[in-house]
Amino acid sequence: MTESTKTKKQKPPVEESLLTCGHRACAGCGEALGAKLVMDAAGPNTIVATSTGCLEVFSTAFPQTAWRMPWIHSLFENSAAVAAGIEAALRNKGKHDINVIAQGGDGGTADIGLGCLSGLLERNQNVLYVCYDNEAYMNTGVQRSGLTPYNARTSTSPSGTESFGNQHQKKNLLGICAAHNIPYAATATVAYPQDLMMKVKKALKIPGAKFLQVHVPCPLGWIHKSELTIEVAKLAVSTGLFPIVEMQYNKVTRTRKIGKDRRPVEDYLKLQGRFKHLFTDTAKDELEKVRQIAQANIEYFGLE
Amino acid sequence: MKMMIEGSMGVAYMVMRCRPNVIAAYPITPQTHIVEDLSQFKADGELSGEFINVESEFGAASVVLGAQAAGARAYSATTSQGLLLMGEVLFNMAGMRLPVVITVANRAISAPISIWNDHSDAMVMRDSGWIMLFAEDNQEAADMHPQAYKIGENPEIMLPVMINMDGFILTHAVETVDIPSQKEVDEFLPPYKPEEYLNVENPLTFGNLAEPQWYMETRYKLQETQEDAKALIEKIADEYKGKFGRYHGGLIDTYRMDDAERVFVAMGSIIGTLKDVVDDLRARGEKVGILKIRSFRPFPKEKIREVCGHVKELLVLEKAISFGLGGVLQEELRSTFYGQKHQPKVLGFVLGLGGRDIPPKSLIKLYEVSKGKEISNEFVDLRPEVAPKGSLVTL
Secondary structure (H helix, E strand, O other): OEEOOOOOOOOOOOOOOOEOOOOOOOOOOHHHHHHHHHHHHHOOOEEEEEOOOHHHHHHOEOOEEOEOOOEEEOOOOOHHHHHHHHHHHHHHOOOOOOEEEEEEEHHHHHHOOHHHHHHHHHHOOOOEEEEEEOOOEOOOOOEOOOOOOOOOOOOOOOEEOOEEOOOOOOOOHHHHHHOOOOOEEEEEEOOOHHHHHHHHHHHHHOOOOEEEEEEOOOHHHHOOOHHHHHHHHHHHHHOOOOOOEEEEOOEEEEEOOOHHHOOOHHHHHOOOHHHHHHOOHHHHHHHHHHHHHHHHHHHHHOOO | OEEEEEHHHHHHHHHHHOOOOEEEEOOOOOOHHHHHHHHHHHHOOOOOOEEEEOOOHHHHHHHHHHHHHOOOOEEEEEOHHHHHHHHHHHHHHHHOOOOOEEEEEEOOOOOOOOOOOOOHHHHHOOOOOOEEEEOOOHHHHHHHHHHHHHHHOOOOOOOOEEEEEEOOOOOOOEEEEEOOOHHHHHHHOOOOOOOOOOOOOOOOEEOOEOOHHHHHHHHHHHHHHHHHHHHHHHHHHHHHHHHHOOOOOOOEEEEOOOOOOEEEEEOOOHHHHHHHHHHHHHHOOOOEEEEEEOEEEOOOHHHHHHHOOOOOEEEEEEOOOEOOOEOHHHHHHHHHHOOOOOOOEEEEEEOOHHHOOOOHHHHHHHHHHOOOOOOOOEEOOEOOOOOOOOOOOEO
16 A cells, blocks of 8 residues: 555556555455456556445555555445546546546446446446446445346345345346447456456547446355455356456447356356355255346357 | 626626536526526537536536546536435535535425425535525626635635525526626636646545544544635635625625614525615614625624624524524524624524515514514414414415
């Protein structure tokens, strides 16, 4: 960590990340890794607006900051609008060569911040929005969000004698964003860092509004061993539960095929305590429903 | 240049003269004409700032927050429900010390839904940390904008400023408004050059997490700065007078108060009505005057005490109420004099809610019948079927 406000930064050594070490994220945090990759792909000529959530809390406890770039946090649901204001300010001052990134978690993006995000995408302002999707409100203690997968157990969608966990399907956030007819909308995962960084760089070269949903496992909330973050993230892709795709102007332009690497959903679910309740005799039908979700994803995007 | 225009257009012209880099707004009656006029200026190439259409007032406030943090001068306007929807962002802007200026076309709050004027909306934001100014007429509303930017952007202050003008009564009233030239306003209001902003050359972090060992100090500084702003508000009103020859008061203004024993206290457009009422009463030999509260936050306790040395009674007229307590301004006045050597009696009246008309005859009547009485939270001009027994002035 470095001292934050009112101190001029030293020229950093090249190997130091723009989201530097020493922050307070949990061991194995997918979001910290995802944000680091996004920032390093974007480079220092970037201004960042961040929603309230783990990412902001673990990186900016005053008087320290882990951000070696101009960075702002305002509220939970407004990073898209704050970034829109930054972009408008830069545009008005003739500074057209600075990247603007807005970012937030799945709750801050797909639930409470969806209005501001829609406004940004509709106006097609030159901003890249990055959603770090760890599939629940982790900062407040693992409550369900609109991006929590079907049948996942969270602290507000617990499993019990009458429930198998979250009873709502994961919101199609990529589809919602792409439907604004923006030039670029994609998914990525910390499992494949080069792909993620390539997408950030590609997006930042395209004028207009861009959206990137990054799948980031949360060992604490998903209840998996912290050293399994990458393995869990890979299995989300190879089971078909988190498709990796690119869309331009609401058309799918590129997908990561699964092909013969396809794995049964159980391989993914078994590593995580949030799905433990699905491995009982009474849950067989529910497990089948998760298989069907994966199959539907694979068919829809042609991932085979 | 003198123009016969709507209050909203006077504000729009003056906002343009302040050269905001970014404007973001969402339509809500009776604020709409301000942002429609600004949109037209943009469409006609007169306005150099960006005009961002947003999906809500929450979005509008967040966009101007981001713009201001990026070193831009930013502006928005709203009212009522829109101000409430902005609320979370307004508190945030004050905490982040971003000197945005917004105009509030004051309007009642739902339910029941009412698009008409009162001050309930502004009163909700009184603890937000914003500087809150109230305009008496359209000229003052227009003139307040360059003053507001100059107050808020002062490096020692760095606070957002809310300019309140009565919805419809001012926003939609056509009056003569003198709009200074761009050159004159430029001479008064220099470009916004913040010491710190989002800048790739000097990367800083804004909006940190403050743990318990730090948070209280941010609150202390906000309170301290509000106090510091008092002198600056006065100074800038004087400067404006020197430059443009117009003075609408500093923290307060007074009317025929020199020997006044009973004094009306109010904010906003009702001051204009009261001036006629006071002239009538003076013609009958009454020693009466007006204390206009121009700055509600910071609240000018010292200045009020200073001009009320000889005053026996304050008749506080307000267009808002804090349910379960009573009139807000009335209680602020009582606390202003509590424990002081000279304590004028404070009489509190609530009137004009949701656009209820305030005719001079009602004000004259309440002045007459309230003599010698102890009065708090007296609703003026209630319908007789609802008014409690002993109401002083009913419809």
